[in-house]
Amino acid sequence: MKVQCALSALCILALAACATAPRLPKRASVQVWLSTANGEKQLAREADLAFDVSTNASTIIDIDADKRHQAMIGFGAAITDSSAWLIEKRMDAAQRDKLLHELFARGDGGLGIDFTRLTIGASDFSRAHYSLDDMPPGQADPALAHFSLAPKIADTGAEQVLPVVRAALAINPQLKVMASPWSAPAWMKTNDSLLHGTLKYEYHAAFADYLVKYVDAMAAAGVPIFALTVQNEPRFNPPDYPSMLLSAGARRLLIGEHLGPELAKRERPPLIFDWDHNWDIETEPLAVLADPPANRYVAAVAWHCYAGYVDAQTRVHDAYPDKDAYLTECSGGDWKPMKDDGLLTITRRLLIGSVRGWSRGVLLWNLALDENHGPHAGGCKNCRGLVTIDSRTGNFTRTVDYVALAHASRFVRPDARRVESSEGRNDVDNVVFRNADDGSLVMIVANSSPSAQRFVARGTGRAFTYEMPARSVATFVWR
Structure with missing residues (x-):
């Protein structure tokens, strides 16, 4: 990344x-x-x-x-735990206010971010691994009595997410917030771990309830969730940060039998996006959309940029033209072509290619990282954010990803049509x-x-x- x-x-x-x-x-x-x-x-x-x-x-x-x-929702980047921690813990009030206004405001040099993404529990860009309902080994909590937005592990960065998102919403009330889990709580999984494994069949309903509880808790905290995915990168099993394999069959059941019906009971439920993974396996979202119960609740397909080609978006849209598309993760970093060609790569593949492929929104990965490409707990060691925050001084610099995104976000306003x-x-x-x-x-x-x-x-x-x-x-x- x-x-x-x-x-x-x-x-x-x-x-x-x-x-x-x-x-x-x-x-x-x-x-x-x-x-x-x-x-x-x-x-x-x-x-x-x-x-x-x-x-x-x-x-x-x-x-x-x-x-x-x-019609466009907007452009932006994810407020990861690491990004929020840097903004809250490594910047003073004046620095923080300057950065957030520049990122989320329109006019006066603002980047005009209208779309962002949060993690439900830890990702690799957290300071430690956690879920929102951790239990001691061998114990379970199917009633979710121990669910909390504040993880039991301190100083993960999760504590800083709500203040940053609320500040961003105060600057830009039109900001759309989506969220994705990297793993279910360990006790719901086949290997009793946040790393690897998959969801036990008997905990499909509990995991759906876990996601609904998150939506309700965030709304109560002043952050309405615009959209959910049920799993980040469900076909990827990294060695050192939370993940969960979740097949198309499992996602069909989870969405069609549990999450979709539960969210439908709410007056303004968040949208459900399927897939949240790369362009190279378009058969996965097609299999979910081919299932009538799941299809009823899936509003869009979410895509990542790390493998395959962007024309997969158009083929899936052509098969299901009533379903939207979103580009929900792509990162700049110290690898080709992003290292030497970030401006053109981001513009051609995402701002032009993905949007011509029906994306209504485009998200880069971390909003902010430090001078050491972190903090992170596993995962990418050479990623970059839209801005780099000096962890010693709190000063920030803009990266080439910022420049590329600005060519769209500063000028294309919400509800603009391609x-x-x-x-x-x-x-x-x-x-x-x-x-x-x-x-x-x-x-x-x-x-x-x-x-x-x-x-x-x-x-x-x-x-x-x-x-x-x-x-x-x-x-x-x-x-």
């Missing part, structure tokens, strides 16, 4: 000065923000473009703004949105070519021309 690719001091100043796109005047012009993979430009405001009738380019992007597709645009060519990829509040159009373009590429964007009787620098990303905004 992630490494710390902090921007230079000059780039940081440029980022701080670069505010969200202002409301556009009625006069026709196109605003442009540009980033280059070599770091020379980071969200740099370029000169406005005038509309013309030129088609003098090898690449033409045709836009049909009247043909609208999915609109029709032509497929990429000549290493130039694009996605286009129409904002619901003011009708403005937002186009994200990535040029992966080692040379500059000139394109024409045209639609609604108007066109503009732009020459993308080699290996660059740009956001265009116009009315």
Whole structure:
């Protein structure tokens, strides 16, 4: 997953000065923000473009703004235990307030995060392993009498999650919060451990109740849960942090017979997303959606980016067009292509590819990590967050993941719709949105070519021309 690719001091100043796109005047012009993979430009405001009738380019992007597709929930990253611990324990009040406003506010340079993810119990990015109903070995708690949002193990980072999420919601009340477990409590599992194993059949109902209790407890604590998955990466069995294998058959039963009916009793239940794993095994969500009882309760398929190809999203959507898609985890880090090519990889695969593949929301992994890619308890040793918090001083720097995400999150607002645009060519990829509040159009373009590429964007009787620098990303905004 992630490494710390902090921007230079000059780039940081440029980022701080670069505010969200202002409301556009009625006069026709196109605003442009540009980033280059070599770091020379980071969200740099370029000169406005005038509309013309030129088609003098090898690449033409045709836009049909009247043909609208999915409505967007938003873009963001996960508030892991580690992220929350750093924000609460390693920053002073002024530093914390500055960071949270920059991440969650709109306007005045805010990143505009509208979507986030929490872990139900520990992940690898916790300071220790725990569940929300741990019991001594050999003991069980099917009535969940010992359930608590505060784990029995101290200083895991879980204690800091609620304060951070509540502060984020105060800054951005539109923030959508989803949640995923990495494991059921050990006593529910075949091996009596948070690591490895699978869910015992006799504890399907208890695990569903465990997830419902979490939803209710979070609501009582002031954090409404927008969506749930029943298991993070259910086909992955890592050696050193909580996990649980959960087959398509087990998820079908859990959702169709237990969790779905229980949540349906609530006035505003969270949505249920299936899968929450990679693009490479599309047969897994298809098997769940093929089951009528489970299909009734599954609202969407959640995807991760670590294996396979993004076109799996489109194939599953084509098979079940009434089900939404979300990209719920992808991390930057010290591995190829993320190490040297994070800007273009994140933009092309997630902000463009996954959204063209019907995603309504895109989430990167950790919101924040420290200078040592942590803290963590097992798992990824070279991951990076949107920001890097210096654990000694509390100061933060923005990573290339932040820059890539900002090309969407600062400009595409909640309920914006993706609109029709032509497929990429000549290493130039694009996605286009129409904002619901003011009708403005937002186009994200990535040029992966080692040379500059000139394109024409045209639609609604108007066109503009732009020459993308080699290996660059740009956001265009116009009315």
